[in-house]
Amino acid sequence: MMVPFRKPPAPAMAVAAETTTRDPLDSPMWSDLSKRYLSGRAVVFDERVQVILPPVTENQTQVPITIDARALGQVDEILVIVDLHPFPQPLRMEPIAAQPFVAYRQKIEQGTPVRAAARQGDTWYVGGRYLDAAGGGCSVPPAVIAKVDWEHLGEIRARAWREADGGARVRMRLLHPMDNGMIANIPAFFIETLNVSDASGAPLAKLQLSEAIAANPTLTLLPAMPKDGELLKVSARDNNGGEFKAAIPIPAAATRMREGRL
Numbered sequence: 001m002m003v004p005f006r007k008p009p010a011p012a013m014a015v016a017a018e019t020t021t022r023d024p025l026d027s028p029m030w031s032d033l034s035k036r037y038l039s040g041r042a043v044v045f046d047e048r049v050q051v052i053l054p055p056v057t058e059n060q061t062q063v064p065i066t067i068d069a070r071a072l073g074q075v076d077e078i079l080v081i082v083d084l085h086p087f088p089q090p091l092r093m094e095p096i097a098a099q100p101f102v103a104y105r106q107k108i109e110q111g112t113p114v115r116a117a118a119r120q121g122d123t124w125y126v127g128g129r130y131l132d133a134a135g136g137g138c139s140v141p142p143a144v145i146a147k148v149d150w151e152h153l154g155e156i157r158a159r160a161w162r163e164a165d166g167g168a169r170v171r172m173r174l175l176h177p178m179d180n181g182m183i184a185n186i187p188a189f190f191i192e193t194l195n196v197s198d199a200s201g202a203p204l205a206k207l208q209l210s211e212a213i214a215a216n217p218t219l220t221l222l223p224a225m226p227k228d229g230e231l232l233k234v235s236a237r238d239n240n241g242g243e244f245k246a247a248i249p250i251p252a253a254a255t256r257m258r259e260g261r262l
Contacts, residue, residue: 019046025113025128029083037081037089042123048072049127051116060137062214063108069100069118069125076119078102082212084112086138086182090212098196098205099167099222105214107137107180138212139182148177154244156234161251168225168250170196173218174236180211191217194236198226201233225250 023030024045034043048071057063069075078100080091090106100118108131115128158172174191181188194207194217204223226232232248 019044019125021045025083025115025130027083027113029088030113033081033083033088037079038117038124041119043117044123044125046072046125046127049116049118049125051114051127051129053114053129053131057108057131057133060108060133060135062105063131063133063137064103064105065114066103066220067101067116069116069127072100072118072120072125074120075100075125076121078119079117081115081117082106082108082112083115085109085212087180087210087212090210092208094206096203096205097224101220101222102207103220105218106212107214108133109138110135138180149175154236154238154242156236156244156246158234158246158248160232160248162225163222166225168223168232169220170223170232170234170248171218171220172234172246172248173216174244175216176238178211178213178215178217182211189238189240191236191238194219194234196221196223197233197235199231199233202226204232 021044048069050068052066052068054064065080067078067080069078075095078093078095079089082088082090086109091102091104093102111130111132113128114131115126117124117126152175155175156172158170160168160170163169176191177189178191179186179189188211190211190213191209194209195203196205197203204226205221209217223232230250232250234246234248236244
């Protein structure tokens with residue numbers, strides 16, 4: 001029987017991404033987690049929400065994860081959900097005046113689905129991948145427990161540069177142990193909130209972090225260029241009430257990146 005010829009699909013920019021309401025990762029935890037974290041709103045699995053994971057997990061205490069939902073356009077908030085984890089929601093982000101994009105590192109306890117949920121109005125668009133990893137990133141003490149550098153606790157080291165689309169790219173590292181309370185005799189001690197604003201204090205992005213985030217958090221964000229001066233402000237607060245701040249200058253076009261501290 002002859003198979004009728006079919007025209008190839010149009011370019012990706014002209015075609016809606018494939019969506020489904022069935023969990024493509026077939027996780028036994030997803031039903032409960034979605035009810036817990038997605039507030040009973042409509043949930044659609046959408047390939048435009050990208051979760052980028054390393055092909056090999058070399059260090060369960062420092063697993064790089066990138067969430068990219070820019071193909072959706074502007075979103076109201078982003079949640080990261082890790083199904084098989086003591087702290088299933090490691091990060092929440094409000095991209096107030098920022099692209100729906102975040103890259104960070106976290107501790108992983110075992111192989112698990114890793115998902116990103118991006119909300120537009122009353123609908124969550126969810127993407128995810130399975131991370132293959134050995135156990136112990138959260139609960140097994142390291143061979144050598146690093147000493148906390150109390151003198152520089154909370155110091156923020158950051159760089160910013162201009163993007164071709166007119167926005168900014170910020171990469172920052174905060175010196176903090178991010179203890180999750182699962183190691184004997186070491187209480188939970190971690191950064192809970194992190195905010196990026198312009199020079200006047202107008203918010204660009206707000207993040208909530210959990211105990212799952214890796215020690216000395218490293219994050220990359222794509223905020224809009226500030227309207228008031230070429231300066232970004234970063235502020236963070238930990239669960240013991242410690243507050244940390246930095247000012248990040250944005251270099252002029254075609255100049256080298258600069259580091260900001262406060």
